[in-house]
Amino acid sequence: MARHRDDQQHPVLTPKEDAAQRGQDPPGSFGHTERPSGDLDPNWTPGHGVEDAARELIERIGGERRPRREDVYPYLLVRAYSPGDRAVRPTWPSIPCWESPDILLVDAAYTGPFSPAQLVASPTAGRRYRVFVRVWNLGLLPAVGVHVRAWFVNPGFFGGDPANPAYQPQPIGMAVVPQLDDRTKPGAMRVVELDRTWDVPADLTGHECLMASVSCPLDEWSGALDANHDRHVAQRNLTILAGTDSAKSLLLTLGGLVTTTGTLELRHGGAAVTPLLKGVLGTTKTELGAAARLRPPSAKALRLGVPTGSGQHLLTMFRTDRGWLVADSAKLWDVAVELGVVERVRPGRDRQRVHPFARPLGTRRLIEKVGPERFEQLGVLSDAEPGDALLEGLSRLWNLDGLDAQGIARALAEGGPHAHLLRFSHTDAKRQESGGYSVTVVG
Secondary structure, eight states: OOOOOTTOOOOOOOHHHHHHHHTSSOTTOOSOOOOOOSOOOTTOOOOTTHHHHHHHHHHHHHHSOOOOGGGTSOOEEOOSSSSOOOSOSOOTTTSOSSBOSSEEEEETTOOSSOOGGGBOSSOOTTOEEEEEEEEEEOSSSOEEEEEEEEEEEOSSOOSSOTTOGGGOOEEEEEEEEEEEOOTTSGGGEEEEEOSSOEEOOTTSOSOOEEEEEEEBTTBOOOSOOOTTTOTTEEEEOEEEEETTOBOHHHHHHHHHTOOTTOEEEEEEOGGGHHHHHHHHHTTOEETTEEGGGOOOOOTTTBOSSEEOSSSEEEEEEEEETTEEEEEEHHHHHHHHHHHTSSOOOOTTTOTTSOOGGGSTTHHHHHHHHHOGGGHHHHEEEEOSOHHHHHHHHHHHHTTOSSOBHHHHHHHHBSSSOOEEEEEEEEEOTTSOEEEEEEEEEEO
C-alpha cells in the first residue's frame, strides 16, 4: 500500500498502484477476470422440471380474473325495475328502464317517519309531497359521503338527452348520507328523504316523470340523466289509474309526443304489474283493496294483442303518406300470416324462436312489408294531430265508449277486476329506443 503524506492528503498514485488499490490486479492474483455481465450463456438450458414449473406459474397468474368493481370500491345503485335489478345496464330493450320502485312519494300532510302504508301512487297537481329515494351499495367497501338528488320532468319519452327542450329537468331537492355500509350489512340499503318537498304546480298534470341520482367520491355519477345506461340514475315514468279515473289527457300528451319519423309501440306487461304495484304502492289501500291483492288477468282472459313470450303486443303507431296509422297487432299478424310474410308460431314447438313482435320495431317492419294497400285492414288511418290520432285509434279498435281506467281494463280482458300494465315505448328518427312511459289501469 502507498504511504500517506505527512499532511494526510490522498497520495498521487501511478496507474499500476491505482489498479492495485482498486483490486483489479491485486498482488498475489493469477491473471485478470472480467466481472460477469448478468446475461445467460446462449447455450444454457433450464434444469429438469424448471421450464414446466415456470410455464405453469405464468398461466396461473395470467389466468386470474381482474377484480370486479364492486369487490374493491362502493357500487351504488338506484333500481330501474323490480324484481331482479343487479345494476346491469342497459336494460331496455327488453326490460323497461322507467319503472323504478326506488323513487317514492308520501303526502306532506303525513309528518311521521317513512311508512310503506303512506305511499302515493299517482301525484295530483297542486299538492305537496315528501320525496324519498331508496339507495343501495352493492360493493364490499362502505360508501362515504353519498349524495342523493331528484328532479321532475315533463311526461313523455326520453333517454337522458339534456339538449331536448321538452325534457329540461327541474330540481326537487337533495340529501347527503354520511355512510352506506357494504353489502354484507343491513345498512347497505337506505330510504333517504330529500331536504325539500315536491310542490306540484297547479298548472302541471301530475303525470310528470321523476328522476333520481346517487353518487359518492369513490363511485361518482357521470352527470347524465340516463337511467338506461347508468346505474346511478333511476326514472319513474308511471301513472296508476283506477275506476273512473280518466286516461284521456295522459294519452293525448303521449300521442302528441310521437315524432313524424318516430314509432310508438304499446305492449301489455302481463304479470309484471304485480311487483310494480307492490314496489310503488307498498301497503297502500286503494278503492279496490290492498295493492298486494291486485292481479293481472290470465293469458286466456286477454282479448287483445299478440302474445310474444313476455306479454302481449297491442298497437303500433307511426306517420305514413296517408296520415297517422294506428295498427292493431292481432290484425297485423293475421294479415301477415295470410300473405305468407311470416309463419304462424306453433305453441309448444317454437319455444326457442323469438317472436318477431318481441323485437323493437318488429311490427313496423312487418307493416312496411305488408304494404300501404292493406293499411285499412290493419287499423285506423287519421289526418288528425298525433295525440288525437292515438285517442281515435284506441277508441275505434277497442270499442271504447270512454277512456276511463275501468273501460280500458274491461276492453283488454274478460272478468275482473284486473290490473293491466300498459307500456308505451317510442323509437326516434334514427330508429333507436328513446324511452317509454307506463300506465297501469285497474278495473
